Structures are given as C-alpha cells and as structure tokens.
Amino acid sequence: KIISLLYGREFELKKWLLAETHFGGGLFSYGSSDIQKNINEFIIPLVVKIRYKTGDRFSIGLRFSYNINSLNNLYSAGLLLQWNY
Numbered sequence: 356k357i358i359s360l361l362y363g364r365e366f367e368l369k370k371w372l373l374a375e376t377h378f379g380g381g382l383f384s385y386g387s388s389d390i391q392k393n394i395n396e397f398i399i400p401l402v403v404k405i406r407y408k409t410g411d412r413f414s415i416g417l418r419f420s421y422n423i424n425s426l427n428n429l430y431s432a433g434l435l436l437q438w439n440y
C-alpha cells in the first residue's frame with residue numbers, strides 16, 4: 356500500500372502537447388505471509404505525464420512513476436486517460 360502527497364506543475368510544450376511533473380513524500384507499507392510484521396518506509400514519489408489534448412477537457416498520454424525508498428524502489432508506466440474539469 357502506498358500513500359503519497361504530491362505537488363505538480365503542468366508545462367505546455369505545444370498547444371496540443373502537455374507535460375506534467377509531480378514530486379512529494381509518502382508512506383510505503385509492506386507485509387506478506389512470510390513476514391510476521393508490516394514494514395513502513397518513507398518514500399519520495401516522482402511522476403511524469405506526457406499528454407496529447409484531444410479536446411478542451413480530455414487528453415490521452417503516458418504516465419511514468421518512480422517511488423524511491425530504502426526497502427524496494429518501485430517503477431511503473433502506463434496509459435493515461437485524463438478528464439480535466
């Protein structure tokens with residue numbers, strides 16, 4: 356389980372292409388059947404999004420995240436579907 360508090364900024368590269376960066380701090384909690392206790396570690400999450408605007412409110416893109424901690428660094432990437440209010 357990961358709980359994070361992030362601060363982010365959006366940058367307009369082109370009128371139709373946006374980049375977002377987020378960073379912050381959080382808590383990584385880990386437990387399994389072979390370990391008798393839960394392990395809690397402080398993490399530094401980093402997130403980068405590259406978005407293509409399909410309209411005024413909707414965009415698609417890629418999301419990359421990296422969580423730095425002393426137990427196990429985690430990396431993920433995925434497809435992004437974002438609705439802006």
